Amino acid sequence: MKKSTISDPFEDARNQTGYRDMDDQDDSVSMILRHKDVRKSAHDWKTFQSGAKPGRIVVPSEVHIRTLRQIPFELDPPEHTGFRNLVEPWFKRPLEKEYQAKLKPIIESEIDQAIAKGTVEVVHDFSLPLQSRALTVLLNMPEEEAELWIGWGTHVFRSEGDPLDSDKASGLAEYLDMKVEELKKNPGEDLFSVLLGSEVDGKKLTDDEVKGVLMLTFAGGRDTVINTLTNTIAYLADHPESIEKLRNEPETIEMAIEELVRYFSPLTHMGRVATADTTVCEHAIKKDTRASLCWASANRDEKVFERPNEVILDRKMNPHVGFGFGAHNCLGxxxxxxxMKIFIGLLVEKIQSMEILDCEDNIENLDGLERKVGFHKIHVKFNQRK
Ligand code: HEM
Structure with a gap:
């Protein structure tokens, strides 16, 4: 099996029953596995609520390590709509030429450094710094700020061997407290300052609401982006013919990104809390219990995707849910x-091939099922194009 392979551990349960129960810290979760049911349940926010106790919809649950509500993620309409409308234009800025012009040198410099070094441990010495430096563009903060974020590692709530690290969670909370105080006194043009001066439904945002948006931005856009970058490098190292295809047919890069996100599904699933007794696939889900929308399983549903376990870079019909579905679809x-578009475009121009020298898989444990989400470490040799 190639090192970049990400298998589908949900196939049997998806075909047999369409759901799977798992325990998470003595609070059960019914995982919804079929594409059609995932989309239907994601759409039905009245029955499958996001605005439960902060941290409860995340799996593993974060109720014991944070009390701050992440916004707009842990709200339901109509509250969700006001906050989403406020932040959406900010999160669409990456479509602007000026934004892309700021992002490109950051990405190019990471690729050039990797080529100059020859061999790189991609997770910590490539994807993490790239993700953190790119985030300064999204938040409109000085690039030097990223040095601190890089020090937090690949996940803001997890550390190696501890999926719920309360020290790390309080470190992020302290940073957000400090930034809010600093930027209240001396506002700039960054996302913190903009939100501190904004209103939703005629009311100024509270400090906790500002921190709730920023905490989500730091948490949601971190390991997802790091795994997508790292898994793409591993995939291209294993499939040199794809490097050539993407170089010769750059018009396929956008389709390739969708296909890689479908195949990797960087966020395995996200929970909801049932507001009433309901059923999915004839499986009873009781009021106030948790269900999860399993994006990773839906993205391998053979009823929707032909040859679902293969990466088909120019796959035409690709209604994947890697970025979610419905009201909470990914803002980032x-x-x-x-x-990804800038990264793939530059990488295939600059390298001839890559070789994986050694690696350690990052496996998520889902109460009896294991799913690879990426790598803890992966040493890759970058061979420059002559
Ligand atoms: C929501 C995946 C990158 C911020 C989501 C959801 C998914 C997802 C599946 C839906 C969650 C749900 O319905 O409960 C991903 C993947 C990413 C990525 C695969 C990278 C490849 C980012 C980035 C940011 C971000 C870079 C910001 C820096 C958010 C936010 C939401 C969200 C704020 C909640 C939106 C809302 O509730 O209205 N993401 N994400 N994500 N993501 Fe991402």
């Missing part, structure tokens, strides 16, 4: 897609 998707 435009930023992530823009990073």
């Amino acid at each position: 998707a435009t930023h992530a897609r823009t990073i």
